[in-house]
Amino acid sequence: MAGYAKHMFEQSSLFGPRVLSVSGITQYLRAMMESDEILRDVWVSGEVSTLSTPSSGHIYFTLKDSGATLKCVIWRAQASRMRNQLQTGSAVEVHGAFSVYEAGGQYQLYVDAVRLAGEGLLYQEFLRLKARLEAEGLFEEGRKRSLPKFPIRIGIVTSPTGAALQDMLNTLQNRYPLVEVILAPAVVQGEEAPAKVVKAIEELNRYGRVDVIILARGGGSLEDLWAFNDENVVRAVVNSSVPVVTGIGHETDFTLSDYAADVRAPTPTGAAVAVSPDKNDLLRDLGSVYASLKDSFEDRLTDLDHNLSRINHRLNLLSPIAKIRNDSQRLDEMTQRLERNLQHQMALRHSHLEGAIRHLESLNPLQVLNRGFAIVRNADGKVIRSVNEVSRDDEVHIRVADGEMDARLTSINKSSNP
Numbered sequence: 054m055a056g057y058a059k060h061m062f063e064q065s066s067l068f069g070p071r072v073l074s075v076s077g078i079t080q081y082l083r084a085m086m087e088s089d090e091i092l093r094d095v096w097v098s099g100e101v102s103t104l105s106t107p108s109s110g111h112i113y114f115t116l117k118d119s120g121a122t123l124k125c126v127i128w129r130a131q132a133s134r135m136r137n138q139l140q141t142g143s144a145v146e147v148h149g150a151f152s153v154y155e156a157g158g159q160y161q162l163y164v165d166a167v168r169l170a171g172e173g174l175l176y177q178e179f180l181r182l183k184a185r186l187e188a189e190g191l192f193e194e195g196r197k198r199s200l201p202k203f204p205i206r207i208g209i210v211t212s213p214t215g216a217a218l219q220d221m222l223n224t225l226q227n228r229y230p231l232v233e234v235i236l237a238p239a240v241v242q243g244e245e246a247p248a249k250v251v252k253a254i255e256e257l258n259r260y261g262r263v264d265v266i267i268l269a270r271g272g273g274s275l276e277d278l279w280a281f282n283d284e285n286v287v288r289a290v291v292n293s294s295v296p297v298v299t300g301i302g303h304e305t306d307f308t309l310s311d312y313a314a315d316v317r318a319p320t321p322t323g324a325a326v327a328v329s330p331d332k333n334d335l336l337r338d339l340g341s342v343y344a345s346l347k348d349s350f351e352d353r354l355t356d357l358d359h360n361l362s363r364i365n366h367r368l369n370l371l372s373p374i375a376k377i378r379n380d381s382q383r384l385d386e387m388t389q390r391l392e393r394n395l396q397h398q399m400a401l402r403h404s405h406l407e408g409a410i411r412h413l414e415s416l417n418p419l420q421v422l423n424r425g426f427a428i429v430r431n432a433d434g435k436v437i438r439s440v441n442e443v444s445r446d447d448e449v450h451i452r453v454a455d456g457e458m459d460a461r462l463t464s465i466n467k468s469s470n471p
Contacts, residue, residue, distance in 0.1 A: 076155065083153035086160060092151040097123065097162060098170060101143045114139060116147065116162070124161040125149070131165045134305050144170035168275065175275050179282055183309055186284070191291050192312040198296045200316060200328055201264045206233045207328055208263035208295075210253040213238040217271045217300070217321035224325035229332055235263055241270040246280035251289040258294050265328050266293060268310060269300040269321035281308035290314055300324025422454035440467050 073081070086092050099116035106112055110129030115122050125147060127135070139145070148166040153159070168176065186192065207225065211218050213236065225232055237253035240246045250268070257263050268290065270278070280286065281301050287309045290297045296315040301308050304319035311317040318324035414420055422428065429437045430450045437443055445465055451458045 075158070079153055079155045079158060082160070083155065086151045086153060089151075094148075094150065095162075096146055096148050098144070098146045099123065101139050101141055101145055104139055104141045112139065116145075124154075124159055125164050126161055127164045127167075135167055139167065146170055175279060179275075179309070182282065182284060183312065186287060186309060187312070191287065196291075197315045200296050200298065203330060204232055204264035204328060206235055206263045208235045208237060208257035208260070208266040209269065210237050210239050210250060210257070210266060211269045211321070212241045215241070215271055217269050220322045221267065221269060221300075221325040224322050225329055227332075228326065229329035232329060235260065241280060242273070242277055243280070247283035247286050250280060250283075250286050254286075254289045254293055254297070261294075263295055265295055266297045267300060267321075267324045267328060268297055268314065269324050270302070271321065272303045272306065278302050278306060278308055281310040284309075286310055287313045298324045298327050300327075422452065428452040440465050 097116060099118045102115045102117050102122075104112070104114040110132060112127040112132050114125050114127075116125050117123070146168050147162065147164045149162050149164040151160055151162055154161050183192075190196070209218065209221060211221075218236070222234065225234060235257065237257050239249040239253040241250065254266065254268070257266055268281070270281075278301060281299070290299075290310050290313040297313075298316045298318055299308070299311045299314040300318040300321040300323055301311060302320075307317075316327055318327045428451070430452070431437055431443065432448050432450075434450070435442075437449065443449065443462055443465065445462055447462050449460055449462060451460055
């Protein structure tokens with residue numbers, strides 16, 4: 054801060070008084086305010102006046118009491134998250150930080166939270182009880198349970214006449230129509246509400262057939278939601294044998310039951326969404342699983358078919374029928390070879406026979422006779438080969454090519470050639 058102030062005064066004259074520009078002093082005051090610990094985090098109470106809500110989404114108003122007024126601004130981002138609607142004349146408590154609007158030369162409170170007057174004491178009680186229960190470990194994340202993925206029965210603790218119930222039933226019907234809803238009706242506002250809510254939670258636990266419990270109600274002020282800050286309700290949520298999901302008020306509303314629950318949803322509808330799978334997602338997942346199973350089945354079937362073919366081929370190779378067929382084919386081949394060999398042998402023998410016949414025919418005396426020779430036999434039928442075997446006047450039998458004749462030898466002449 055001292056350095057910033059020094060920078061502000063650097064332009065002062067060495068021989069005259071230090072003079073600041075309007076912008077310089079305004080920036081200096083702004084820096085002082087934004088660095089002050091109290092002014093950076095402060096609650097201010099008063100009555101709303103001169104409320105303005107331009108189309109920009111920002112909110113401008115004046116906070117006043119009997120002695121003073123204070124300019125306040127809520128930027129659009131904070132305004133969209135605030136559940137309390139400001140009205141002129143409302144007594145409120147606002148939280149924020151002070152700064153200076155330089156163009157207007159005025160200090161303003163930049164608000165980030167608003168609560169109706171009277172909620173301050175409740176809020177202090179809320180913080181006190183929260184600190185004590187938190188010290189006991191009731192809000193620890195380690196003790197919280199995961200929600201069932203596919204609940205069969207959902208228990209709901211809420212008012213049977215509130216719009217929150219119908220919103221949850223419609224959501225569950227649209228998202229997960231298979232689920233069964235068990236309603237444990239309870240008063241959710243007023244002095245009787247804590248005891249009724251505790252009883253409803255305990256009855257659902259004694260029933261023993263619900264998989265998850267929704268504790269819900271619509272929006273309201275801190276006082277309207279106070280039943281869910283009751284210590285007995287918080288302990289009933291913690292002691293539940295099944296997971297508890299809270300959907301209390303709006304997104305910006307937090308109760309001690311939200312801290313104790315296994316899951317906190319921003320609204321009753323959000324609680325219904327948290328406990329139920331979306332049927333459209335399930336159908337898509339089912340389609341993907343079906344396609345995957347179909348592909349796996351077809352791949353497996355193809356593998357089995359190939360294995361069966363291989364086994365069948367091996368069986369055919371080892372089968373007696375295959376051996377018989379192979380042997381039969383070999384027998385046919387051997388028979389054909391034998392027949393061919395036999396035919397060859399027969400042709401060869403036939404050829405040899407014809408050659409022998411031709412040779413025999415060439416040696417047949419009768420063939421010699423056709424060339425003018427004759428066979429001469431004596432009376433005893435013995436072939437005469439030499440003149441020495443016959444005598445004059447012997448009777449001989451002569452065979453020529455075309456017949457036979459008998460003759461008597463009248464002379465015998467021995468050849469001079471040997």
